[in-house]
Every structure is written in C-alpha cells, then in structure tokens.
Amino acid sequence: EAQVTQNPRYLITVTGKKLTVTCSQNMNHEYMSWYRQDPGLGLRQIYYSMNVEVTDKGDVPEGYKVSRKEKRNFPLILESPSPNQTSLYFCASSFRHRNNEQFFGPGTRLTVL
Amino acid sequence: ILNVEQSPQSLHVQEGDSTNFTCSFPSSNFYALHWYRWETAKSPEALFVMTLNGDEKKKGRISATLNTKEGYSYLYIKGSQPEDSATYLCAENNNAGNMLTFGGGTRLMVKP
Numbered sequence: 001e002a003q004v005t006q007n008p009r010y011l012i013t014v015t016g017k018k019l020t021v022t023c024s025q026n027m028n029h030e031y032m033s034w035y036r037q038d039p040g041l042g043l044r045q046i047y048y049s050m051n052v053e054v055t056d057k058g059d060v061p062e063g064y065k066v067s068r069k070e071k072r073n074f075p076l077i078l079e080s081p082s083p084n085q086t087s088l089y090f091c092a093s094s095f096r097h098r099n100n101e102q103f104f105g106p107g108t109r110l111t112v113l
Numbered sequence: 114i115l116n117v118e119q120s121p122q123s124l125h126v127q128e129g130d131s132t133n134f135t136c137s138f139p140s141s142n143f144y145a146l147h148w149y150r151w152e153t154a155k156s157p158e159a160l161f162v163m164t165l166n167g168d169e170k171k172k173g174r175i176s177a178t179l180n181t182k183e184g185y186s187y188l189y190i191k192g193s194q195p196e197d198s199a200t201y202l203c204a205e206n207n208n209a210g211n212m213l214t215f216g217g218g219t220r221l222m223v224k225p
Contacts, residue, residue: 033213043157043202043215050211058212090156097211099145101159 002027004105006091012111013081021076021108023091031097032074033058034066036087037107043090049074050097081112117205119216126193127224133189134219136203140184145206147213148177148188152199160188160201193223 004025013019025032033048035058045058049068063085065077074093078085089108094100118137126132138146145164149157161170166181174191190197204215 031211035215040217042217043204045212045214048211048213056211059214097206099162099164099206101147101162102149102157102213104156104158106156 002103004091004093004103006089006105006108008108009106010109012113014113015082016080019078019081019110021078021089021091021110023074023076023105024072025074025093025103026072027093027095027103028071029093029095029103030071031094031100032068033092033102034064034074034076035090035092036060036085037090038087046076046089048097081110083112086110086112117203117214117216119201119203119219121219122217123220123222125222125224128193128195130193130223131189131191132193132221133187134201134221136186136188136216138184138186138203138205138214138216139207140181142207143181143184143205144208146179146181146186147204147206148186149202149204150199151202151218157202188219190221193221195223195225197221198223 007022030051034046035043047066049055091105092102148160151157161177163179168179176189179186200218200220202218204213
C-alpha cells in the first residue's frame with residue numbers, strides 16, 4: 001500500500017530532551033516536507049527537501065533540523081525542544097514539487113512540558 | 114498573517130444544500146493552487162491541483178475553479194452530505210520558491 005508513515009504518533013517529552021520524529025514514504029517521491037499545525041495558524045511548512053541531500057527552510061524552521069540521506073526517509077529532529085514546539089506535525093511527500101499533490105502522513109502529536 | 118486566505122472560517126449547512134467557499138492568494142508569481150480535504154482525526158487528502166487560469170476541476174459532487182489574474186479559487190460542493198463534513202484547505206505554490214503556503218481552512222459541518 002502506498003503510504004507515508006510517521007513515528008511516533010504521540011509523544012510527551014520535557015524541555016531540552018532531544019527527539020526525532022521519523023517519516024518514511026514508499027512511493028519513490030522526490031519531494032518531502034514537514035508541517036506543523038496550530039489552532040488559528042493553519043499548516044505551516046517547517047522544512048522541505050527536493051531530493052536526496054537537498055533540504056531547504058520553510059516558513060518556521062527555527063528549532064528544527066532535518067536530513068535527507070535516503071530518498072524514502074526524512075526525519076525531523078528537535079535538538080532542544082521547548083514548550084512552543086508543542087504541536088501537531090505532519091510529514092508529506094509528492095512525486096515532484098509544486099504542482100504535484102502532497103500525500104500526508106498520519107500526524108504526530110507532540111507535547112513538550 | 115497568512116498570504117493565503119480562506120473564507121468563511123466555518124460554515125454550517127443542511128444536508129442537501131449546495132455550498133461554496135473561497136481561497137484568495139497573491140496573484141503575482143503564481144504557480145499552482147492545491148485543495149485538500151481534512152477530516153477530523155485523519156490526514157489531509159488532495160482534492161485538486163490547478164495551474165492554469167480558468168481551470169475547472171471536478172470530483173464527484175465537488176468542483177473547483179481558478180482565477181490566477183485576480184488571485185482566487187472557489188470550491189463548490191453540490192448537495193452536501195454529512196460525510197462532506199471536514200476542513201477544506203487551499204495552498205499556493207509560487208515561482209519564488211518550492212514552498213507550499215496554506216490558508217487557515219474552511220470548516221464545513223453538514224447537518225443531517
């Protein structure tokens with residue numbers, strides 16, 4: 001089944017404890033992206049990747065890191081999480097960029113205490 | 114401030130009603146306009162991606178139009194059903210980069 005998977009789905013952590021949210025797609029998509037969703041602010045793009053070893057900042061990259069060492073994986077790293085990073089996070093992928101529809105993962109609900 | 118704006122923020126209709134909502138976006142440097150349907154507790158799912166001025170797309174009872182010169186897109190739902198209840202998101206790609214900018218969404222609730 002073609003899909004985007006994210007792990008974990010739910011995470012409660014404490015300020016400053018490094019964490020990684022994994023994202024994997026099995027559709028051979030070139031473009032992958034991370035979004036966060038906060039009430040009243042819509043989906044905001046954190047980072048995106050056009051292809052392996054190519055990553056770029058989105059609207060809200062501060063406090064996040066990403067890597068794209070393999071085409072299928074695009075992990076989101078929070079080196080020192082803070083409470084303002086409490087949010088619902090979505091990973092998405094598309095065949096290419098821009099005018100290709102995005103396929104979204106199931107979401108990761110993160111709470112930073 | 115969102116460059117991509119959607120109205121209304123929420124909408125309550127009766128089953129069988131037809132409805133429409135608006136997505137406004139900057140018309141300069143336009144590249145593509147996306148519509149997504151997002152049900153509660155699920156992930157957003159793509160409805161349409163449109164690129165050309167005057168584009169019209171249809172999927173079942175849902176259709177969309179695009180005006181790139183004035184910077185708006187309409188999403189229409191004909192004969193709304195309770196299962197159409199969801200948040201409808203639009204998003205714009207522009208020529209300035211490879212980002213996708215989302216609007217705040219329109220939350221539709223269809224009463225049986």
